[in-house]
Amino acid sequence: MKKIVLLVFLLTSFGFSQTQTQIDSIHQVLAQLPNNAQLSVAIIDGEKVSYYGVKKEDGSIRTIQNKNNVYEIGSITKVMTSTILASLVHEGKIELKKPLQNYVPYPLKHGQKNGNTITIEMLSNHSSGLTRMPSGMIFDLLFRYNNPYVKYDLGRMEKYFKKKMKLNRNPGEKSEYSNIGVAYLGHVLEYVANKPYDELLDHYVISKYNLSETSLDRKIIVDQLVKGIDGDGKVVSNWDLNAFAPAGGLLSSVKDMSKFVQANFTNDPILELQRKKTLQYKDEIDIALGWLIFNKDGEKIYWHNGGTGGYTSAMALNIEKKTGVVILSNVSAFVEETRKLDGLSFNLTKLID
Secondary structure, three states, X not given: OHHHHHHHHXXXXXXXXXXXXXXXXXXXXXXXXXXXXXXXXXXEEOOEEEEEXXXXXXXXXXXXXXXXXXXXXXXXXXXXXXXXXXXXHXXXXXXXXOEHHHXXXXXXXXXXXXXXXXXXHHHHOOOOOEOOOOOOOHHHHHHOOOOOOOOOOHHHHHHHHHHHOOEOOOOOOOOOOOHHHHHHHHHHHHHHHOOOHHHHHHHHHHOOOOOOOOEOOOOOOHHHEOOOEOOOOOEOOOOOOHHHHHHHOOEEOHHHHHHHHHHOOOOOHHHHHHOOOOEEEEOOEEEOOOOEEEEXXXXXXXXXXXXXXXXXXXXXXXXXXXXXXXXXXXXXXXXXXXXXXXXXXXXXXXXXX
């Protein structure tokens, strides 16, 4: 029996390189989350990746193997959509500074405001002037809160841009987060490439970076899917993002996301283009194509998070040091304590030796 216990210990601990400080930081956040919560963490240091899985059950925390488990990653999908954009720019099929209207096969309700024209770049860096959500979504959010996007198909989105499109401010004036803007960008890329978004995603992201556990279709990875929970630890419905898929529809594992992080440490011209600053977002925060760039203490951290009705995620990269962190959880973004995952992603990145 002692030999078996020793063997199990060796198998589960070999290759783990988390420091006790990192582990304590992870446990401290998990302790504040509901029962049945789990975190899947990847700590990346150049070519090395350390995975750490942990779950809260009956008030106790135990380690688990979950690097291959799949979660909804929410708005981290926006980073992947901008990778597609950067790829098409690199191929000369689309230009960032050209008007959005040039790439849309129908007249837009508002392609400009006060002489300022919406460009392709503005959809990616949230400076288009578009609202966070389209008008008319209030019914879905109130009465379909368990799966609010399920009825919002491409036809409905195109109708919005043809007849109801609304701008809160002048295009290019400043960045204000817009889900509808990035969702629509994904479909604009469909018009440009004459291919559906899922094919573009597979070609320019999933297949290119060998993300075998990443998909828009949860039926494909259902055996690896972790069930999302609410603030009481009860299982909730998965979200069907429909036309909003380019803004938040991906499912993935920390193993796959760590591959994408490591790809950013190479001399990939497309990912380098994607990381270039396009606009200042807030004090000490710039914005690139899909990435927020935090400038603090002389370092740049490329970052994005995500959240759906049953999941929360965060991803942080330090390109200069070639370090990064990915955190995926099965806890609803509507649970206030999940906001601590953002801070945890920055903290763990700083703790990498």
